[in-house]
Structure formats: C-alpha cells, structure tokens
Amino acid sequence: MSERDAYLELREAIVSGRYMPNERLVEADLCGGFSLGRAAVRTALVRLEQEGLVVRERHRGAKVRPVSLEEAVEIVEARAALESLAARRAAESASDAQVEELRGIVGRMQTLYERGDLLAVSEQNARLHRRLLELSGHETAARLCATLASQTVRHQFRTILAPGRPERSLEEHTAIVEAVAAHDPRGAETAMRRHLSGVADALRRRAASGGPPSRGAGGEMVPA
Numbered sequence: 001m002s003e004r005d006a007y008l009e010l011r012e013a014i015v016s017g018r019y020m021p022n023e024r025l026v027e028a029d030l031c032g033g034f035s036l037g038r039a040a041v042r043t044a045l046v047r048l049e050q051e052g053l054v055v056r057e058r059h060r061g062a063k064v065r066p067v068s069l070e071e072a073v074e075i076v077e078a079r080a081a082l083e084s085l086a087a088r089r090a091a092e093s094a095s096d097a098q099v100e101e102l103r104g105i106v107g108r109m110q111t112l113y114e115r116g117d118l119l120a121v122s123e124q125n126a127r128l129h130r131r132l133l134e135l136s137g138h139e140t141a142a143r144l145c146a147t148l149a150s151q152t153v154r155h156q157f158r159t160i161l162a163p164g165r166p167e168r169s170l171e172e173h174t175a176i177v178e179a180v181a182a183h184d185p186r187g188a189e190t191a192m193r194r195h196l197s198g199v200a201d202a203l204r205r206r207a208a209s210g211g212p213p214s215r216g217a218g219g220e221m222v223p224a
Contacts, residue, residue, distance in 0.1 A: 006036045006041065007043070009036075009044075010030065011044075011051075011053065014064055015150050021064050021065070024063050025063060027041050027061065051150065052151045069206055073203045073207070077200055080193050080200070083129065083196060084189045084190075085138060086135075087188040087189050090132050090188065091180045091184055091185040093136075099177070099180060102131065102132070102177045102181075106170070109124045109169075109170060113170060125173070133145055172194065172195035175191040
C-alpha cells in the first residue's frame, strides 16, 4: 500500500467515526489493523495532524483531535461564507435535471423525517450540501468545505436532534433548493446563509447550556 493510500484509509477511519475524539492512535495497532508499515503510518499521521484531524503529543503519541462547541460554531460560520457562494453559483448554472435531483433529496429528507429517522435525514442533508458544492463548480470552496467538515469528526455534533430543528431544517433546505430552481442567485445565497446561521445559533445555545454534543450513528457534522 502506498503512503497516500495509507493516509486515505486512516483519514476515512477517523472521519467515519471508527476512531472517536480523544482516542489514542497507537502506531503498532495501526500497522497491524491496516497492514501498513510504520513509516507509512507516521507519514499519514503527520498529514492528518496538518489537516486538524489528529494531535500528536510528545512522549504520548497521537490521538483524534476533539472539536469544542465553540470551534464548531466557527467552522459553521466559515462554511456559511463558502456555501452561500456555492449556492449562488449553483443557482446561476443548475440544469432542470439537476434541480429535480436536488428536489428529490429534499423529498427523501421529508419522507425520512415523517418516519422519525432523524439520523438518515442528516445523511441526506450532507448529501444535499455536497451536491450544491459540486453544482457550483467552485473547486476551492468545495475543497475548503470538505476540510472544515472533516475536522468536526463524524457524529460529534448533531443539531438535527435539537428540539424543533428538524422542521426548520426542512423549511430552510426547501428554500435553498427552490431559489436554485428559480435561478435566483441572491435568493439562494441568502437562503443558505440564513440556514447556516440557524445551525450556528443552535450550537451556541448548546454551548451556553453546557450540554454535551449530540451523538448518533454515522454522519459528519452537517448543517441540520
């Protein structure tokens, strides 16, 4: 396995939640679990530290870097600037077929919400945001958003589980998609910024209450 493949495998293991925040990443265990050489593991850990996914401590090795609620708010604020730009670009160029695809994702979110499967709603939520970034054609925004999202580590923050949040989330996502469908760049940008402001506010309330992160199976931190 190449050093790049080793890095990608370890990265996916962290982002997918296989390794939890603050969990120790023992080089010998990683070598055995992934059939990797020690040099490849060390190189991967250095790259993951540069991305903000791992922290290495002198004489103690590496561990998955946790993200505080305060930092999560900052990440959402940064994503708001990038994703509102992406929504604007998507509204300018989305085809009829692409609009129907976006509407289909929102429709699945509604169905899953009615079934009470909020974590599955969150997965579709993430899919919608990724697709909007792809449709924007703005590769820099997409790359930066992927890095910001990965830093939060999966199932650490789940605003979709906050009381009243699922209903607002569906309304907000519907507004974003319909602005894209109407080829209304300003409306799409405003709708996305309003949505992510709501997510940041939900996180601030959690921080103010001193509550722990919401946990669930799977899924990165996504605007919910």
